[in-house]
Amino acid sequence: MRTVLVTGPGGAGRTTVAAATALAAARRGERALLLTADREDATARLLGGERPPGLDVVRVDSGAHFRDELLALQDRAGTVLDLLGAGRLDAEELTELPGAEQLALLRAVRETAGGGHDLVVVDLPPVHQSIAALALPGQLRRYLRRLLPPERQAARSLRPVLAQLAGVPMPARRLYETAARWDAELAAVEAVVSAPSTTVRLVAEPGEAAVAALRTARLGLALHELPLDAVIANRVLPTGSSDRFLSALSGHQQCALKELAEEFDGVPLHEVPHLGRDPRGTEELDELIDGPTGESGLWAEDGEAVPPGPWRVEDRLAEDGVLVWHLPLPGARKDQLGLVRRGDELLLTVGPFRRIATLPSALRRCTVSGAALTDGALRIRFTPDPDLWPRTH
Template sequence: MRTVLVTGLGGAGRTTVAAATALAAARRGERALLLSADRDDPLTPLLGGEEVARLDVVRIDSGADFRTELLALQDRAGTVLELLGAGRLDGEELTELPGAEQLALLKALRETAAGDHDLVVVDMPPVHQSVAALALPGQLRRYLRRLLPPERQAARSLRPVLAQLAGVPMPAQWLYETAARWDAELAAVEAVVEDPSTTVRLVAEPTPTAAAALRTARLGLALHGAAPDAVIANRVLPTGSADPFLAALSGQQQCVLKELAEEFAAVPLHEVPHLGRDPRGTEELDELIDGPTGEIGLWEGKDGFVRPGPWHVEDRLADDGVLVWHLPLPGATRDQLGLVRRGDELLLTVGPFRKIATLPSALRRCTVSGAGLTDGVLRIRFTPDPELWPRTR
């Protein structure tokens, strides 16, 4: 199964591209699933309310998901809440909190991974929100490990004694079990995002600000192990218009398209024509799929683009005995980077994005001895600490 995450700049037509991608897969005979968490439900008018063979459309209800999860947690924590004198909440009075939409989308993404579809197309939020959503599982897992370290469960037989000594109830087993369940679910989401069959498609209108915005977006995606398999230039006007106004707009778009082609040289750039109206119904979506030249490579997902591999440690170098950690950051510049080592973690800042990465076991016994950015790859040098590194005879 392949998963395509469709994101991009706000108002660029992400939902249209996602719907056309899923529709094209269904037209080819694949079983496709189109997944969206948009509150306004743009898919119904976009597809014209039609049922398409081999295409399933699912809209996530993040409010209902939030209420279900919170009520279940409240039931499991019932004893503790009663000890604290807390009043129980009813489902009717619950309104979802910020971030609930992202969590519901990630949960749905994990559940679809166990399905039998050939292609899952996810209509993601704008790119900065998508980067935050992709980073969320790793962040939450880190918080859970810090707040409820799994190794403390080994002392559960001592909790009654500790509770008497401390005079307060100790964390109940259900809390650790809940944390373990959440950790497993978040790990499953991370596995879907990091799977080589999961790719990202960036959608933007070719406006003067598009190249810079997509460049920043690519950095955020790369920082969290994702990379675009294509850039979709949407609503491209025809060239050669006799109208001076349209000719000027088209000329501006062509300049931006050239800039995008240079900026994303390693990523296929596809142009989607402007229909002169917002597409409505499957027939008009078919026009986008075929295009004026009949090219459908945009929707095949087989453009030959290879995602960069995950961050990896290079073998020990014979000349100076250091280890090198490779972090692909295409398009990054030195002035955008910030790097701090704190214990077993590395705090990496790239432009407006930040990631806290746990060092591989080999690097925890080393000190950072330097870093360099070359050809879009950040290489961090680690020198083994003689006090921690195994000695050889």
């Protein structure tokens, strides 16, 4: 199963492109699933109420997901809440919090794994929210490990005895069991997001602002090692219009398209024509796929994803006495970078994005001796710590 995550700046037509991508797969004879959390159910309007053969559509109800999860947590923490004299919440009074939509969508992505579909297309929120959401499972797992270290769970066998001595229930066991369940669910989501068969597709309406937004988005994707399989330029106007206004707009778009092609060299850049209206129904989505003149479709074949490159350690101990950690960050600037070593972790800030990465085992026994940003890659030099590095005889 392949998973395509569709995102881009707000108002760029992400839902339209996601629906067209899933429909194109269904037209090829694949079994496709379109997954969306759109509150207004724009996919129903796009498909015109039709359900083409081979295409399933699931709209995630993030409000219901939030209520179910919070009520389940309340039930599991019932003993603690009773001890504190807390009042229980009812489903009718619960309103979802910010971020609930992304969490519900990620859980739905995990639940689709192994569902028998050839392709799952996920209509994600705007790009900055999407990058934060895709990084969330790893971040939450890190928080759980810090707050409730797994190695301390061995002591839970003593808690029933302590409960009898104290005469009150001990909530720690239930707390660790809940943390373990959360960690397992987050790990399953993280596995789907980081799978080689999962790629990201960026959508934007070509223009100066879109180029800047996609440049920043690519940097965020690279920071979290998410492969990009295509850039979709949506609502592209025809060239050669005799109308001065349309000709000027088209000229600006063509300049932006040229800049995108240079910025994303090596990444497929597809142009989706402007129909002069919002598409509605499968026939008009087919027109987006095939183009107004019936040429070969944009999604006739899925291109190879273009990963930012692996984070790898280069052994230069024999030559320079150092290990070098290569972190591809295309488009990064030195004034955007922040780098802090903290124990066995690296706190890396790149523009508006941040990631806390665990150091490879070999680098944990080294000290940071320098860093340089060249050719779109951050190279961090590590010198072995003589007190920790194995000695040779």
